[in-house]
Amino acid sequence: MKMCKVKMKRNIQKLAFAVHETVLYLDGHPCCKKALAYYHKYNALLQEAVCEYEKNFGPLTQYGVTGDEWTWIKGPWPWEYEANCPESEEVRRNVAVR
């Protein structure tokens, strides 16, 4: 079953946060094999989640554009509320449908 846009975005946020925390730890502990294994595992999951999201809903960043069309301008701009609060976008869309 396909996850909805909000859930996918939230999942990417969680994975990206875990990966970023691990990156910071590895900066200070570059020989920690446990942290490196954790990094590889969650970074792979993150890349997978990002690919899945971009395939269904368009690019997350300007570097995620694929295909013949410049789809980056189709979504909300990074400084717009909808880009940073996916729940509001979902709510707005539901309200518009009603």
Next chain:
Amino acid sequence: MVYNNEYKTPRERVNDDLRAITENDMAVFDFISSNPLAKQENHGCCKTNEYQTTRYNKEENTRMRGRGSFTNNVCSCPSLAMIYSPDQDFDDLFDIDLALAHGSLFKGLVFPFEASSCACASPHMKNGGYKR
């Protein structure tokens, strides 16, 4: 107005500062080595050979400075400063769902604010730590 165009990145500026500190450290060490009275103040935590090996190993020193950590390569005496920083293990991690909510992947780094008269009176401390 005279502009001083140095074209230095923040990292280069930090490296310059660290280099200046290390050179100062070396000067103090030379003074201690040459002064018998000052030598008595050496607590035995450093050996001249170790220090000189470090001193002339420029390439290694520069590499370590670039990482922002060269404490292992520089003699610990004379000390410019001392810090206490417990070693952090990659254990006791939050699940990724909770990590984002708590703002840390490490359970040991989460200290929720609990208003009380003093830290030891906090329910967080009385109950043996934060319940996760």
